[in-house]
Amino acid sequence: MAGFLEGLSPIWQGLLQAFNLLISLDAQILRITALSLIITMSAVIIGSLISIPLGSVIAYGKFRGRNTLIWLIQTLYAFPTVVIGLIVFLFIRKTGPFGPLNLLFTPQGMIIGQTVLVLPIITGLTISALVAVDLTIRDTITSLGATRLQFLISALKEARFAIFAAIALAFGRAISEVGAAIIIGGNIASPGNFWTSTRTLTTAITLETGKGDIALSIALGIILLLIALVINVIISIVQNR
């Protein structure tokens, strides 16, 4: 039985190799990181374009079932990513309803999965942000004779930091999820064509660890942590304004 200190040595070696990979800007690591960022950014952009208008309607709309809808959206914050993966998989596979689009095992398919993941988060937090805009400010805007459109634009301006934080939060959740990414993407390396590769930071860590490529996994883990750190810094800067 190896002692604790001896047991640390393979971890230490893995860490050293990982830093070497990072410093030398290993091509494989760059590809994986770039692909992760592209997929998640696309999902967050599409998600925001849908969620912010949707959130505005729900926040200021008056309709039956509004509270139930908000409750439902907030429940979906915790939508298990493997379930999203399974559902999207069944819909986009060749025999599924969207089979002819050939989206399974493609980055586009993964973007769909992550968009589904960020939709409730951005929508729900946009609603909270808009509802939280100070009532007196809302009254002032209205009393100045603003149209509903002007009102909404002012309210969105007031809530912009909170909405931005919501988008950053959604980004963090999407880039770090692995369940949907493996089911929909399949962790495919695709050496000849970057745009058909589906190996992202999380899927590579999950499956390459099983393949014994520890240094690569540690290096990718460090990048993932750095991304999370940057997101948190952005959120706290924004929220302190």
Add this chain to the structure above:
Amino acid sequence: MLQRMQYTRFLFVISAVMIVVAGITFSGCTTPTPPTPTPPQQDLLIATTTSLYDTGLLDHLGGIFGPEYNANLRVTAKGTGQALELGQNGDVDVVMVHDRVREDTFLQNGYGVDRRVFAFNYFIIVGPPSDPANTRNMTATQAFDTIYKKAQTNPKVVFVSRGDASGTHAREQFLWKNAGYNYSAIQVSGPWYVESGTGMGATLLIAEEKNAYTLSDVGTFLAYKGNLSLVPLVDQGDELLNVYSAMIVNPAKFPDTKVQLSKDWINWLISSKGQDLIANYGVSTYGQPLFHPALGKWELLGVSQAETQDPIP
């Protein structure tokens, strides 16, 4: 009233913009931006058993085949069961698996065509060097029988199963049956029997942590040996023969299948060049081959001669 209308119009404009931008983002992703050489490179999507991928064999072969045929091999590593399921739904072009029984069903049901046998090796029973069940020099069925019996009284005897409907898992079930056991009874017979539910490489690492026995293909075991203290205990006998085949997903059922490139790939695998590459893969790193070429071994493998040597027309 006017305000209400403006508001509705505003929402309409926003949704229109949203859909357009989403459309642009999406189509931007679909069009490959890097300059592609003429004729355009083709992707071939393969679902494979984990052993062919975890050992690095497919990356190696793909790296040579790709430039030769202007092809890009996209490989997703699954167990045999999952790979065949993907094939049955037309989600991939080629499946590369190792379970004759389920392959036959797959072909009979018309999901796949043009099976070719391109490699073989052996399954091995591996376990801790102390071998608490004393399985050394037994046959595989004897060893399984002994492991079961010893595990009932000795808590040090543990067995890790793939438990993932893979080819290796199918062979394990076959060996339990040969040893006279009902597999569903084995599964629930106690804490000595553990299902990993994952690929071969990860399962070996789990067996290592648990000081347990497991059934592995010899290729993955050799590729992982450096990280393992587990030793091979039983590696002889026909019941451990492990035969790898490739099949094309039936284009009659799924017209999107890239038939020509699939044929090129499988024909290349069984060509003397592909067979040589398979024979030599891993020799310099592991001191012995991980896989043996199937060419000329059809009698040993119990398959038709055509399946090992006739190119797909």
